[in-house]
Amino acid sequence: MSTLAELLAEHTHLSGDAAGHLQRVVAEWQLLADLSFADVVMYVRAEPTDSLICVAQCRPNTAPTVSPADAVGNIVTADDDPQAVAAFGIGRILREEDPTWIGSTAVRREAVPVRFRDTDDAVADPAVIAVLVRSVNLTTPRLPSPLELAYQDCAHDLCQMVCDGTFPQHEGNPRGLSTPRAGDGFVRIDDDGVVTYASPNALSAFHRMGWTKELSGNRLGDVIAALLTDPFESGEAVQMIAEAITGQEGMRIEADASRATVLIRAVPLRPRGARAGAAVLIRDVTEVKxxxxxxxxxxxxxxxxxxxxxxxxxxxxxxxxxxxxxxxxxxxxxxxxxxxxxxxxxxxxxxxxxxxxDEEVDLDTVLDQLIPVLGDVSPGDARVRIVRRTGIGVLHADLAMPLVMVLTEIIQNSAEHGFRSGQDGTVTVSAERTTRTLTVIVRDDGVGLPPGFDPERSDRLGLQIVHTLVRMELGGTLTLHDADGGGAEAVLTVPLH
Incomplete structure (x- = not known):
């Protein structure tokens, strides 16, 4: 089965930032599916057509699935799913009034546009880059419990935030902590930090921590501060709750109480930009630790x-x-x-x-530390300045290691051979990254390439190393040519998938 990144690369021309937003949505949408008691699928526009293609699918842990078949890769048109196609064009949440029947199962569907604001255009409204379709099983009618009502109320707020382009957030998680599920323990607090609902599993987790009173009606920050044994963890937890109810970026922490270790995550709720409290997930991880x-x-x-x-x-x-x-x-x-x-x-x-x-390397950090060293190879008394214009991003070590060696050789070669003795100049490094490829451009404003220069037949060791690494390790291409306006330009293109 193709991954989300591979499907986006194959069927769309989304920017790397937009694709990263969709990957964050998929990373978080198990929470949305569980709170909704619904199956969730993601559609993107299959370019260059107007049809949509399913690129990801999620089933709830809290209810039976309505779609046992795998939908990833299915292409739908306006005739097949007018609701999803309409939501993509209109840009607002569309809810069905009447249920749809899938065989003998009654299903109510809802189409939620996924908006994203590209960092290059901070003024324009967030664009619709995908649509989530929620499908809820209605076959067994029953009176919803307080837990179901609290779950669904929170799910509606999160869906509106997805449509607003404000969920998921870039959440603070410096220690790489796992994500508690809704079923582990769910607490809803209002915009004053007071608990309005706590699930049975959440109550059990707090009882394990040492809380013996009723949780509803208490300020959650005060409760956690009274239970945690470490004053620094206690202060961090109180700050996390306070920032969540004011709509700031969510956080997650792992903290120790007297008898248990818990993982706590706060998710701010701001549908349509209005404060609506927060959802707090808590998981007892004592045995897991x-x-x-x-x-x-x-x-x-x-x-x-x-x-x-x-x-x-x-x-x-x-x-x-x-x-x-x-x-x-x-x-x-x-x-x-x-x-x-x-x-x-x-x-x-x-x-x-x-x-x-996670065996990943931030290439920008590497280049920023290498650039001062590489600038020392300029000929004679020339002063060559090396500047990184745009970021390359994070890559897995399998790609990062050869890519760093290639860029070291290219930049060094440009600074050493691209200028005459005594000639000052600049070498610029810029990058363009999509879901499919990474393109790095190294350009100098020096003398350009020698007449008749053939990089493939050059006997320079550095270029031989570069061509070997590009072909064998990176599976990419490298072109060297004179740049418009003078100087030389090296264009390295590396497939990411």
Whole structure:
């Protein structure tokens, strides 16, 4: 089965930021499905047609599914699903008055536009980039319980926020904590922080923490502050609740009470921009923490390996630098200096991986640390300035390692050979990233390429390394040509999927 990123890359031309927003929606929509007691599917426009294609599907943990078949990859037109197509064009939530029958199952459907404001255009209204369709099973009529009413009320607020383009938020989660589910424990608080409803599982979690009174009617921040044993965790939890009810970005924390360890997440609710309190999810993770200790130990071992590799590479780099200083031959010294920079770039990636929990590397951080070193290779007394114009983003280590080596060679080559002795200039690094490809452009305003220069047949070691890595490791393409207005330009294109 194709992943969401692969389907978006194949059928749309969404920007990388828009695709990232849809991935955040899918990462959070299990909460929406559980609170709605509904199946949820996501449709995007299948370019260049006007039809829609299903790119993701979610079933609830709180109710039977209405769609046992896999819908991902299905293409629908206005004749097949007029509600979804209309919501895409109108840009507001459309609810069916009469149920739809799927076989013998009565289903009520709702189409929710997914809006996103591109960072490049902060003035325009958020654009509709997808549609969520919620389908609720109505076959077994019954009087809804207080839990169901509280769930559905919260689900309506979240759907409106999806339509507003304000959910999901960029939530603070620096420790990479997992997400509590609605069934783990659900608490609804009003805009004063007072509990209006607490699910039975939430009550059990608070009882495990040591709370023996009724929870409804109390300020949740005061309750948590009284239960947590660590004053710093207590203050952090109170701040999290206070910020959530004022509509600021949500957070999640893990805290220890006297008899339990709990994971708490606060989700601000601001439908149509109006404060409506917050939904607080709580999960008792006391037993889970015991089992996780072994995994944490393994993760720490992997990071320690990256740390030791980094230290060893830095030792190699220091030895090469020492040898360079003791060498009188100019060509040998230049070759050793280039080797030092290559080893240093690899060591820097391992340094970042030693602090990463997901084997991913922020390429912008790497370049910002490499650029001062690469700027020292300009010829003679020339002053070459290297500038990063746009961000590249985060990549998995499998791509990041060869990409850093390629960019090191290209930037170094441009700064060293792109200018005459004594000529000042600028090397700029910019990037364009979509769901399908990453394109990095390195351009200088120097003398340009030599007449008849063929990069494929060049005997320079750096270019040979670059072409080998681009073809074998990255599966991409590299072109070198004279830039408009003078200088040279290198365009590296790397497929992301």
């Amino acid at each position: 015991r089992r996780d200790r072994a995994l944490i130990s393994k993760d720490a071992t992997i990071r320690e390996i990256h740390h030791r590799v980094k230290n060893n590479l830095q030792s190699v780099s220091a030895l090469l630098r020492l040898q360079s200083r003791r060498t009188d031959n100019v060509e040998a010294r230049r070759a050793l200096d280039e080797a030092v920079r290559r080893v240093a770039s690899i060591a820097l990636v391992h340094e970042l991986l030693s602090g990463s929990v």
